[in-house]
Amino acid sequence: MPEPTRAWRWRPWLRALHRDLGYLAVGLTFVYALSGLAVNHIADWDPNxxxxxxxxxxxxxxxxxxxxxxxxxxxxxxxxxxxxxxxxxxxxxxxxxxxxxxxxxxxxxxxxxxxxxxxxRLLLRIANWLHLNRGKKAWTYAADAYAAGLLVLATTGIFMLPGRKGLLGRGALLVAIGVALPVLYVTLSGGP
Amino acid sequence: MTDIRSPSSDLLRAISRRDFIQRAATGTVITALGGGYYFLNDRLTREAQAQTRADGRPRVPPGQRVIEALRPMGGTPGSPNPSEFRLRISGEVERPFELDFAGLLALPQTDVVADVHCVTAWSCLDARWRGVLIRDLAEKAGVKKSARHVIFEAAHGYTANVRLEEALAPDVLVAHRLDGRALARPHGAPARAVVPSLYFWKSPKWLTGIRFTSRDQPGYWEVRGYNNHADPWLEERYA
Incomplete structure (x- = not known):
């Protein structure tokens, strides 16, 4: 009697991918997030x-x-x-x-x-330099890879844990809020 | 096994929720009051908004808030050392030339009192600049009739493009003093461009060159999504 084939369980792979990409992204996320906060308020202080x-x-x-x-x-x-x-x-x-x-x-x-x-401001100045891609050349590839990694993290994050109501539960609501924020802002502000 | 949904735990949860809502409401009210105070107490902006410029436009462009002192606004610094200063006047001119700092100081000096408008929505009124008018430099170089634009060149490849007629206005200059003092490092020492009628990214710090061109060449911020012209009264902030 042949052994029953086990269905491929893709969620554990997705979780593993998400976790490992997350580890890789920690350093750059701190660089981009901290310098983003710093440069966002450049009118109030000199971030460099x-x-x-x-x-x-x-x-x-x-x-x-x-x-x-x-x-x-x-x-x-x-x-x-x-x-x-x-x-x-x-x-x-x-x-x-x-x-x-x-x-x-x-x-x-x-x-x-x-x-x-x-x-x-030693660390912030370096972070800002990287964030604004003032060095050019090789850093463009690193920044592109990080951006692609964030897209993968966002996408895998949606599917990695099954909700009780599938995709339509709390996750869908939170995703909708996240999408609505820029849409509403652009709509209400008149956009570019 | 303990029933976690006992009446006492429901009560505790309700109290906790009430406590959270109270704290959140208190925080919101305090934040709103702080924000309200910030805007209502903005005397400088209110007073300036009541004024009109000689050209009929309002003193404060739309969306701007008046502050007391010029802010640095970053940028990769060039050398602040006057000994290393060189300013090239080039492009569509009959007589290109280069100035060192002593050469800049030796040219006729002009004092200009002008407001500064930053694209990040602050304005600083009555900044007192001293320097050399671009129109004087243009005259010395003999600008050709083919010139239509001026490209300000600065340290580390920064550029900003300005229409020729706007660059030759009587308040546009290469400034080396601000409010009676030598220009400070964060403001582009030893010399920067000053184009008061446009958002201030069009006034590069650590100026190294003024190039007259027949064709427009969008500069550092202009190719990164900022407006090519940058008129504060038209709120030309972004492309």
């Missing part, structure tokens, strides 16, 4: 840099020669002597000293110094 400004003062008179004046300012402000990347005379009374992440605007007549700088 922490910008700062502060007013300082050094004693006058400053040395007349630019390099000497810059060295004097750095010493007065307790900054490393070799930290100036460039010194530029904007006009008779203003000297700009370029540091790695800041600029010192020095009024040579009054000794007033305005320091304005940018400290990179």
């Amino acid at each position: 840099f922490d910008n700062y400004e502060r007013e300082l003062r050094v004693a006058t008179p400053l040395p007349a020669e630019d390099a000497a004046a810059a060295a004097y300012v750095l010493k007065e402000l307790s900054l490393e002597a070799g930290s100036a990347r460039d010194v530029y005379r904007v006009d008779a009374a203003e000297l700009q000293i370029q540091l790695e992440e800041a600029t010192l605007h020095v009024r040579t007549d009054t000794g007033e110094v305005r320091e304005e700088g940018q400290r990179p």
Whole structure:
């Protein structure tokens, strides 16, 4: 008597695929989600840099020669002597000293110094760089693969666990809500 | 075995539901009050909306909210170092040339007080810019009659396209000072374009070149779904 053939059970395969793709997507989901949140609110903050400004003062008179004046300012402000990347005379009374992440605007007549700088938000800046595909080339393939992976995750997610009412239960309602959100928004806002 | 649907557990569940609804309602009311306060307390926008520009248009374009100071709005920074600044004037011109920062400062300087309108819906009023008018640079270069558009070129390949007649308006300039101070790094030091009549992505920071062209060449954001013209009063935000 031949052995009865077992029907192929596809849901466990789907769940395994969904789970493994989910594992693969964790890293990129954090990158895209966090930078998405950050860049969405770009009008309220700079997602790449922490910008700062502060007013300082050094004693006058400053040395007349630019390099000497810059060295004097750095010493007065307790900054490393070799930290100036460039010194530029904007006009008779203003000297700009370029540091790695800041600029010192020095009024040579009054000794007033305005320091304005940018400290990179390390992880967010990298995430934003990846999200906006500023690197181009190979990253386009990685981003495309991730997007395709999300489509597979969304699709397998619908079918991986059978509901008590098949596809028509709570899952259908939630899918409908998810689809309705962009449709309603586009309809009510007038769209592009 | 315990009956999990005992009256006491039903009661507990009802209380829990009531508690949840109360908390949700409280949260919603607080959020709504906060949002309402945010909009109703927007004195700057209300005052500016009551004003009219000299050209008859409202001071505040539709959909904009007035804020107190210019915001940086990102971008991949170029060198803030004036020593490294170079500005190429090229394309449909008789006499292409290049300026360093000292050369820019040596040209006639113009002060312009202009409002800034960002596509992300904020506006900043009465920004005081100092720099060199594009029309002065165009005159120095001898723009050919074939020129129809201006392409602003900036660090890392950023570009923005502007119609020639709009780029030559008397308030369009290469600015190196804002509100009496040298331009700060987040705002494109040492020099940026300023085109006040268009959304501000048309005013590239870390400017490196001004190219006159006979044909339009949509720029960085224009090929990414943003409007090719970008008039704030027509709300030309997206393509």
